[in-house]
Amino acid sequence: MQPNDVxxxxxxxxxxxxxxxxxxxxxxxxxxxxxxVLTRRNAIIIFMSIELMLNAVNxxxxxxxxxxxxxxxxxxxxFIMAVAAAEVSVGLAIIVMIYRNIRTIDVGVLNKLKW
Amino acid sequence: MLSxxxxxxxxxxxxxxxIGGILLFGKLLRPDRPTEEKLTTYESGExxxxxxxxxxxxxxYVVALVFVLFDVELVLLFPWATVFxxxxxxxxxxxxxxxxxxxxxxxxxxxxxxxxxxxxxxGYLDWEKPQPQLPTVATKVPTxxxxxxxxxxxxxxTP
Amino acid sequence: xxxxxxxxxQMLPIILLSLSGIALLFLGFQKSRALLLPATxxxxxxxxxxxxxxxxxxxxxxxxxxxxxxxxxxFTGVVLLSTFMVVSLSGSLADDEDAQPAEYYAxxxxxxxxxxxxxxxxxxxxxxxxxxxxxxxxxxxTGSDKRNLRSNEAALxxxxxxxxATGILLFGIALLYGxxxxxxxxxxxxxxxxATNAGGSMLLFYVGMFMLLIGMLFKVSAAPFHFWTPxxxxxxxxxxxxxxxxxxxxxGFAALLRILSVSFSGVYDFWWVAMAVVTVLTLLIGxxxxxxxxxxxxxxxxxxxxxxxxxxxxxxxxxxxSKPAIAFYSLAYSLSTIAAFGVLMLVAxxxxxxxxxxxxxxxxxxxxxxxxxxxxxxRKNPLLGFVMAVSMLSLAGIPLTAGFWxxxxxxxxxADRGAVWLLVVAVLMSAVGIYYYFRVVIAMYFREGxxxxxxxxxxxxxxxxxxxxLTLALGLLPNLFQGLI
Numbered sequence: 001m002q003p004n005d006v007x008x009x010x011x012x013x014x015x016x017x018x019x020x021x022x023x024x025x026x027x028x029x030x031x032x033x034x035x036x037v038l039t040r041r042n043a044i045i046i047f048m049s050i051e052l053m054l055n056a057v058n059x060x061x062x063x064x065x066x067x068x069x070x071x072x073x074x075x076x077x078x079f080i081m082a083v084a085a086a087e088v089s090v091g092l093a094i095i096v097m098i099y100r101n102i103r104t105i106d107v108g109v110l111n112k113l114k115w
Numbered sequence: 116m117l118s119x120x121x122x123x124x125x126x127x128x129x130x131x132x133x134i135g136g137i138l139l140f141g142k143l144l145r146p147d148r149p150t151e152e153k154l155t156t157y158e159s160g161e162x163x164x165x166x167x168x169x170x171x172x173x174x175x176y177v178v179a180l181v182f183v184l185f186d187v188e189l190v191l192l193f194p195w196a197t198v199f200x201x202x203x204x205x206x207x208x209x210x211x212x213x214x215x216x217x218x219x220x221x222x223x224x225x226x227x228x229x230x231x232x233x234x235x236x237x238g239y240l241d242w243e244k245p246q247p248q249l250p251t252v253a254t255k256v257p258t259x260x261x262x263x264x265x266x267x268x269x270x271x272x273t274p
Numbered sequence: 275x276x277x278x279x280x281x282x283x284q285m286l287p288i289i290l291l292s293l294s295g296i297a298l299l300f301l302g303f304q305k306s307r308a309l310l311l312p313a314t315x316x317x318x319x320x321x322x323x324x325x326x327x328x329x330x331x332x333x334x335x336x337x338x339x340x341x342x343x344x345x346x347x348x349f350t351g352v353v354l355l356s357t358f359m360v361v362s363l364s365g366s367l368a369d370d371e372d373a374q375p376a377e378y379y380a381x382x383x384x385x386x387x388x389x390x391x392x393x394x395x396x397x398x399x400x401x402x403x404x405x406x407x408x409x410x411x412x413x414x415x416t417g418s419d420k421r422n423l424r425s426n427e428a429a430l431x432x433x434x435x436x437x438x439a440t441g442i443l444l445f446g447i448a449l450l451y452g453x454x455x456x457x458x459x460x461x462x463x464x465x466x467x468x469a470t471n472a473g474g475s476m477l478l479f480y481v482g483m484f485m486l487l488i489g490m491l492f493k494v495s496a497a498p499f500h501f502w503t504p505x506x507x508x509x510x511x512x513x514x515x516x517x518x519x520x521x522x523x524x525x526g527f528a529a530l531l532r533i534l535s536v537s538f539s540g541v542y543d544f545w546w547v548a549m550a551v552v553t554v555l556t557l558l559i560g561x562x563x564x565x566x567x568x569x570x571x572x573x574x575x576x577x578x579x580x581x582x583x584x585x586x587x588x589x590x591x592x593x594x595x596s597k598p599a600i601a602f603y604s605l606a607y608s609l610s611t612i613a614a615f616g617v618l619m620l621v622a623x624x625x626x627x628x629x630x631x632x633x634x635x636x637x638x639x640x641x642x643x644x645x646x647x648x649x650x651x652x653r654k655n656p657l658l659g660f661v662m663a664v665s666m667l668s669l670a671g672i673p674l675t676a677g678f679w680x681x682x683x684x685x686x687x688x689a690d691r692g693a694v695w696l697l698v699v700a701v702l703m704s705a706v707g708i709y710y711y712f713r714v715v716i717a718m719y720f721r722e723g724x725x726x727x728x729x730x731x732x733x734x735x736x737x738x739x740x741x742x743x744l745t746l747a748l749g750l751l752p753n754l755f756q757g758l759i
Contacts (some may be wrong), residue, residue, distance in 0.1 A: 030445055037434070043430060050438060051330070053442075053445070054441055054444065056445070060452070061451065065456065076447075087410055090414055090433070091413070094433050107430070107434075
């Protein structure tokens with residue numbers, strides 16, 4: 001086994017693992033993210049769980065993209081990364097704004113709006 | 116026959132086992148006599164001051180935020196670069212392609228730069244220096260008197 | 275391979291709005307804030323005109339990324355008109371010391387770019403980018419009242435829920451891509467047509483489709499994905515609530531309409547039951563919970579959920595007729611909602627701060643937005659009373675208003691598909707709707723209150739009157755609009 005063989009073609013390396021494994025892996029990541037969003041109370045942790053969900057999507061898109069030898073999926077990943085960064089800044093700004101007002105980021109404390 | 120990923124898995128297992136073994140080995144050999152000095156946090160040899168979980172100045176946060184945005188948006192320039200240099204496209208358009216692609220990238224970067232300029236002009240990038248407040252005492256004695264006293268009993272400066 | 279450089283010149287609204295947004299940001303450095311509002315309105319008018327330049331033609335822009343046809347232009351027109359009206363009701367921002375009107379207007383214009391992308395997308399990348407541009411802008415505007423804890427809370431809730439929904443939407447898109455190998459709507463549609471005929475497992479496709487739909491239903495606040503809506507609409511400043519409940523909803527439904535009619539029409543039998551269940555749930559929850567609200571603003575939030583339900587009926591009865599029906603309904607709904615919020619903002623500003631909430635904590639200080647605030651309004655302010663009454667009638671779907679024809683067109687589109695039981699639920703729920711919409715009218719005309727004459731700025735007055743006249747005109751002559759499509 002030559003080390004060069006590995007580096008030549010990344011899609012081939014990705015394809016050494018069956019597609020279903022990627023599917024299961026990213027679904028597992030995604031579900032972990034969902035559970036994190038639903039059970040945690042710290043806004044930052046919820047936020048990290050959402051990022052985990054997005055990264056699960058990225059993994060899945062890259063796997064599909066290399067299995068189909070179609071670069072569009074990877075371009076989509078670039079878009080997701082760029083947009084997620086914009087979303088992160090806004091989200092963190094909101095969290096800092098709340099922290100300045102009430103000195104906590106526990107979402108359980110935020111219950112002023114009830115029907 | 117192991118696949119390449121099997122080898123990787125073995126490697127990871129070995130790494131964990133090795134680290135665990137070394138730590139266990141050290142635990143068995145070393146004497147265990149903790150003192151208060153030994154248990155304090157190492158802070159470059161200085162006496163540790165205050166809590167480790169201190170709050171950072173929010174100004175760090177604003178700068179970091181601006182950085183993250185501009186840093187990540189540049190990820191979009193990588194796909195652009197692969198298209199920019201494609202010989203077939205350049206040949207087909209008689210060299211015009213390069214200018215076209217360059218203009219698009221410039222538009223993209225200029226819009227980002229406008230955002231940075233906005234943040235700058237708004238003053239979000241200014242690093243305000245703390246203004247030390249000199250304590251003032253309400254007394255009848257004029258300050259010049261203090262200065263004279265200080266001058267007379269000044270400690271000789273070390274050469 | 276050829277590339278058309280003239281491509282970009284015809285995509286005028288998007289480019290104009292982006293540039294004018296940036297221009298507005300830098301206009302904000304001026305000492306005087308007087309120029310901002312007219313400049314924003316001017317930019318919106320230019321974009322509105324530019325939007326209709328290509329009338330009657332169908333173009334595909336940016337290598338099959340965006341489609342512009344008459345329907346897309348009409349939806350864009352509705353969105354631009356709603357924004358124009360919301361912006362023109364924002365005159366008080368210039369006097370507010372804490373407010374940053376330049377940034378708000380710029381963000382509104384940027385978010386419109388997202389809305390236009392959602393209306394005309396042909397590629398799922400554009401859908402995602404459009405949804406995100408619109409949503410991120412909304413997170414900021416929801417939290418724009420920085421010292422107000424309710425606004426903060428609303429922003430955080432909206433952000434967390436919105437980002438969560440985006441994650442689900444993206445996972446759906448990824449699965450669809452895995453199943454079909456394409457992000458292009460027509461490519462997915464072709465796969466759906468051929469694969470259903472060929473048989474075989476379409477699990478990936480169906481799961482992806484449902485996750486995509488769930489993500490979009492989240493954004494348009496259909497039950498059971500609506501729970502963020504009342505809190506967010508209640509906590510956000512009224513001006514931006516008006517924007518959210520009209521523009522975001524219109525764009526969301528335009529996007530749903532596009533993807534359902536182009537990509538998923540081949541598997542209609544598979545999704546229509548699920549969508550019908552969502553519709554019934556949305557109608558029931560929206561209307562019945564709205565009855566129990568004490569706050570007018572919160573009632574409007576539930577009312578927007580229920581209107582999402584009526585719009586969903588148009589989607590369930592997907593046909594050629596449902597496209598103009600949904601466009602008309604969006605227009606009627608937007609006009610009345612903005613007029614109602616316009617009156618609410620005036621009334622709330624002229625009331626003392628709500629003592630019960632005010633006593634809690636100063637950051638919680640907020641204006642009174644309860645039904646009681648409207649008591650006796652019509653006696654001293656006949657114009658405001660009339661505007662509010664007409665918009666309530668239109669929202670309730672009373673004949674001779676635009677809302678009636680909106681409901682009529684959506685229902686008849688569904689009736690053609692034979693979904694009669696759905697219509698029975700919808701009509702019953704409309705009757706429930708009459709109850710809570712009329713509470714305001716009764717409060718205004720038949721209750722005693724100590725309302726003084728409210729001073730209305732001339733331009734504000736013109737916009738309110740225009741919205742009312744348009745609502746009545748569309749109610750009397752719905753063919754005016756139908757003839758366009």
